Amino acid sequence: MAQPLVSVLIPVYNVEEYLERCLDSVLNQSLTRIEVICVNDGSTDKSLEILKKYQENDSRVIIVSKENGGLPSARNAGIERARGEYIGFVDSDDYVQPDMFEKLYNTAKKEKSDVVVCGANILPETPRASDWLYACLSPGYRKYDKFDANMLFHDMTVTPFLWRTLIKKSLIDKYNLRLNETIMIGEDKAFQCKVYPLAESITVIPDKLYNYFWCREGSLMNQTVYGDPEKKVLEHGRLIADIAETVMKYQEKEHIKEAFLEWSIPFLYDDFIFLSLENKVDLATKMIDVWNKCGYPEYKFDMPEWKREMVDYFEQVAQEEKIIPRLSLVIPVDIEAEYLEETIANILEQSLEEMEILLVNNGTKNENYAILHKYLFKDKRIRLLNIAHTSYAEALNRGMNLARAKYITFMETYDWYENKSSLKEWIEYTESENVDVCGSMYCMKNVPGALAGEYRSISNPEENIGKYLESDFHSMIFRTEYLRKNEILFHESTILTGFEFLAFACLHTERRAWYQNITYIHRNIHRPDWISTEKCKIVLNIFVKLMRLSIEKNCAYLQVKILEMLNGDELGKIIVNNTRAFKASPSEFPNGENSQVEAVDSLLRIASLTNVDFLKKHGYSVEKTYIKTLYEVIKERQKFLAELSSQR
Missing domain, CATH: 1.20.1050 (Glutathione S-transferase Yfyf (Class Pi); Chain A, domain 2)
Structure with a gap:
């Protein structure tokens, strides 16, 4: 075979599900004078079998097998074997357009360029990738006839991805250029920093010739970056x-x-x-x-x-001294955060030195970010995570994922701790008891200046699970490893987000302790008494989930708590008032979204999961099993149907 015009390097590691799609797209290129060097990087699935099958049918396929060493070493093994005039790169879980290498090669020859860079399509469309990635992979046409440092470090449409780059092999050979095999994230950028300053000409074309799967479960990027x-x-x-x-x-x-x-x-x-x-x-x-x-x-x-x-x-x-934190404190900072500075100042007054303060900036306003940045410089125990605005639950989970201490607790930006020794004494008690969950009493107040006033304790005095479920997740310290091992996370449960987390955390362990002092102070602020119909449905589904948890964990108290919450004036009115039906065409709402049907269905499931004998056995009244809210929703439904019938 004559010298190939392009050597296409494909590192392969456990991608049996995607490999054939990739190979088909490369072997069916309009530029046929290519060699396809597949580096089997120690695959343990059927990837090698697939490669051998393709090699039998196409002599252009070359297999290089090696022990697993990672993407940079696999690419280096391919470079060593390459004979083409130019070298291109394809990842084995992606695929390319039929004319990719013809366009890249023709551009290189026409422009006399050592390097050619193209654009790429981003797959899948849902979930959507970042705006940065779309901009990065959508370049405009331009040509660099001499090295431009700004191109290398500030033009994101030229770097960092190697798989959209064609490089002249003589340039690589002349300077013996290879990827650094110890760099596992950003190895493309590091290699381009070696290549680009030596290239006599670099051309960028706008054609989107590569199809990049930015989000794939089990991919190297997911494991090393997002994990x-x-x-x-x-x-x-x-x-x-x-x-x-x-x-x-x-x-x-x-x-x-x-x-x-x-x-x-x-x-x-x-x-x-x-x-x-x-x-x-x-x-x-x-x-x-x-x-x-x-x-x-x-x-x-x-x-x-x-x-x-x-x-x-x-x-x-x-210049700081390292500390091993005993406690991680996670605080989500949302758009308003009216009392942010007071809260952070209160935390920094705590006598507990061995703690880390995880501030999760969930899209707060600029003036609040200035406060966060000021305190970041003031106390190096503060860790500031800036994320694109997401849900409250996700912000808490992101903070929890970063926690390094043995124990973790949570706080809101409008609350504070009772006194300067609260956290220190609380964590000392938790450590001495060696538990997974340690609760404490808490209270609600209007202003921090009233610390000498009377407390309204809202904890259950009984020494049982009730005191935990009547409490609040902010007034709990959790063992971090316990939460991770049991995959206890926050879910977007609207007004039940904290309660759902608390219930699962408290019921998955018997290793609980109760600290008999008030530590956490809630500021008594206004809570909205309205949520959307969709959120009402979520709340009811969470109640179903929690009822099943009560059965699984043999917890009668949780069943009673759920029924009391449903029948309470506050939550009951929210559900009744925000699941009302309205007149609309069935074609607009084919699944009955405009009715109380889903609400009734969820409430009936809750009723069916209520175990009267079980509650009697634990000393609860049968009256506790009556769901007033179910009756009210059905009554509203009947009223709506009657009105609808009278109009016909």
Whole structure:
């Protein structure tokens, strides 16, 4: 076979479900003079069998088998074997357009370019990827006839993905360029930083020739990036250090050091601030050394003030002493957060030093972010996680996922702790009891200045599960590993979000303790008495779920609690008033969304799960089993049907 025009490198590791689609798209290219080098990186599924089947039918398929070493080592193995004039890259769980390599090759020859970059389609459409990713993979046409440092570090449409890049093999061979096999996240960017400064010409075309599956369960990216957020940041630190070494080799290239510093500082800072203090200290020490070697002191005052402040934070953290936190405190910060500064100040007055404070910025307003940033600099125990606005439950889960301490508790931005020793004494009691859940009494007040006043305790005095279920998840300390092992998470249950979490956390263990002091103070603020019909349905479905939990865990108290909540004036009125039917065409609502049918169905399921004998056995009155709200919803339904009938 004549020398191939393009060597297509495909790393393969346990992708039997997607591999044939990928291979078909590459082997059916309009450019036929290609070789397809498939690097089997120690697959344990049927991937190798699939490769051999394709090799039997097409001599262009070349199989290179090796022990599992990760994506960079697999690509390096492919580079070693490649004979093509140009090298292209395809990930085995993606696929390409039929004319991808013909267009890339023809562009390279026409423009006399060492590197050609194209755009890509993003799949699946749901869930939707970030706006950044769409912008990144939608480049415009341009050509660089000489190296441009801004192109490498500030033009996101040229980097970081290697799979949309065609590179002249003679360039790779001349400088013996290879991927760094110790870089597992961002290895594409690190390799491009080696290649681009040496290329005589780089051309970018707008054609979307690659089909990128950005979200796939079990993918390397999901495991390494989304599974452990702190690992991602630490790997980014390794990436920056590796690129810094490359930059120093090419430091004669115009503006390369300045562009690297301008890029790397904010790139790392935005995630660095949510690291644990232990990881912060180690990474900050390393990064300050890296940036100083790349000339930060020289270029410092040419940078905007906000970037200098970021480096100041790194420098301050590098001087901190590491602490191993005994308690993680998670606080979601939403749009309003009227009492945010008072709450953070109250926390920082706590005598417990060995704690971490996880502030989850869930899309708050700018003035609140300024407060968060101020306290971030003030106390390095604060970890600030900035996320795109999401649900309250997801914000709590994101904070819980980051927690490093043995124990965890939660707080709202309008509440406070009873006194300066509250957390310290509470965690000491929890540790001494060695439990999974430790509750405490709490109360509601209007203002923090009234701490000497009378408390209205709302905990059940009985020494049983009731005191926990009548409490609140904010006034509980949980063993972090216990929550993770049992996969106890917050779910978007509207007004039941906290109660559902509390019930599951308290009923999945017998290792509970009760701290007989008031620690957590709720500010008595207005709660809305209206939720949408859809949210009412969610609430009722959660009650069904909790009724099943009460049966599974043999907890009569939870059954009674659910029935009391349903029959209470507050929740009962919300359900009745917000599931009312309205007149509409059946064609508009074919599933009966405009009626009380779903509400009635959920309430009937709750009634069917209520066990009268079970409740009697535990000393509860049969009257507790009557669901007044079910009667009220059915009455409203009958009224609606009667009115509808009279109009016909």
